[in-house]
Amino acid sequence: MSFAAIGLDMGGSSIKYGVVSTDGTLIEKTFSQAPTPAGARPQEVALAMKQIIEDLKQVTGSDLAGVPVGVTVPGIVIDGVVHSAANIDASWLGLDAKSLLAETLGCEVSVLNDADAAGMAEVFAGAGSRDGAPIMGSTLVLTLGTGIGSGMFRDGILFPNVEFGHLQLDGAEAEKKAAARVIREENLSWEQYGQRLQRYLSHVEFLCSPDLIVIGGAISQEYEQFLPQLKLRAKVVPAHYNNAAGVLGAAHRAMNH
Known part of the structure; x- marks a missing residue:
């Protein structure tokens, strides 16, 4: 099976995650969630996401090398920088989340608003398609x-x-x-x-x-x-x-x- 991308959906209490195949569908066995670290501070969240990817390597039996990662943030995101923060630590404000996460995860990362991400799922493969x-x-x-x-x-x-x-x-x-x-x-x-x-x-x-x-x-x-x-x-x-x-x-x- 070919793996196209990893999705990490961050909320104030949990991080939902999963791997999507090249046909754009979620690989069901990879879909799960982990608790968001208390306080939801950027570095701690980044490390939690790094552990999630390690867990996904075990689930998929792959090193997931070269597989890009998409991350949602509950706030306004412009060019990878966070400009509002809902139910997460205020230290996200003004943070270049894309750079922090790419450095911590060691791969290409895209960052976007969580509601925009949910909308994209519906428009490209759900009720809006x-x-x-x-x-x-x-x-x-x-x-x-x-x-x-x-x-x-x-x-x-x-x-x-x-x-x-x-x-x-x-x-x-x-x-x-x-x-x-x-x-x-x-x-x-x-x-x-x-x-x-x-x-x-x-x-x-x-x-x-x-x-x-x-x-x-x-x-x-x-x-x-x-x-x-x-x-x-x-x-x-x-x-x-x-x-x-x-x-x-x-x-x-x-x-x-």
């Missing part, structure tokens, strides 16, 4: 969880670092009103949450007029509870990938850079 190619037009991928992540694409081309979770809506950041966590925190019914989501998506649709909206995050598994309530011009569909989306997107970026 058709017959193996991105659906033409404007596609917005939203991940609904603790917050709201967003990835914006036009004809399959990423417009990076779009932060639609931080839009102001009714006097507050949108993710404080419409992220999936509010269902539990405010004990909302699905009908009540659907109304929240309708308000948010109507606002987003007014601002950027997407043709397709893909709803991701763990909540997408229960899409039948809220998607039928939504009335938008854009077509709204559940995401194809869930936990593996960031890994696949990170690997895709590494394969194509």
Whole structure:
């Protein structure tokens, strides 16, 4: 089996990872997760990722020489430099993460925003694709969880670092009103949450007029509870990938850079 790229999807509590083959699919036996080091400081995270790659060598029976690595960061990433940090140490701010990780891992590394990576997985091989190619037009991928992540694409081309979770809506950041966590925190019914989501998506649709909206995050598994309530011009569909989306997107970026 040929190995095309390694994807490492970093969050505040865990690092999901896996190896993608040359046909762009995730090798299931390699998909797993490891705890993010307490505090999520850059050097400690880099060393944890180095250990993950050592573990992947054992799982695959390969030294993975020359296999590029894609890494997601929960923050704005421009040319490999981190410009915001959500649920990770503030020392990531202004850090050239690409250089740090390439030096520690000893291989070519690509770094991108985590929501952008999840969006890439959907646009190139999931709900935002058709017959193996991105659906033409404007596609917005939203991940609904603790917050709201967003990835914006036009004809399959990423417009990076779009932060639609931080839009102001009714006097507050949108993710404080419409992220999936509010269902539990405010004990909302699905009908009540659907109304929240309708308000948010109507606002987003007014601002950027997407043709397709893909709803991701763990909540997408229960899409039948809220998607039928939504009335938008854009077509709204559940995401194809869930936990593996960031890994696949990170690997895709590494394969194509």
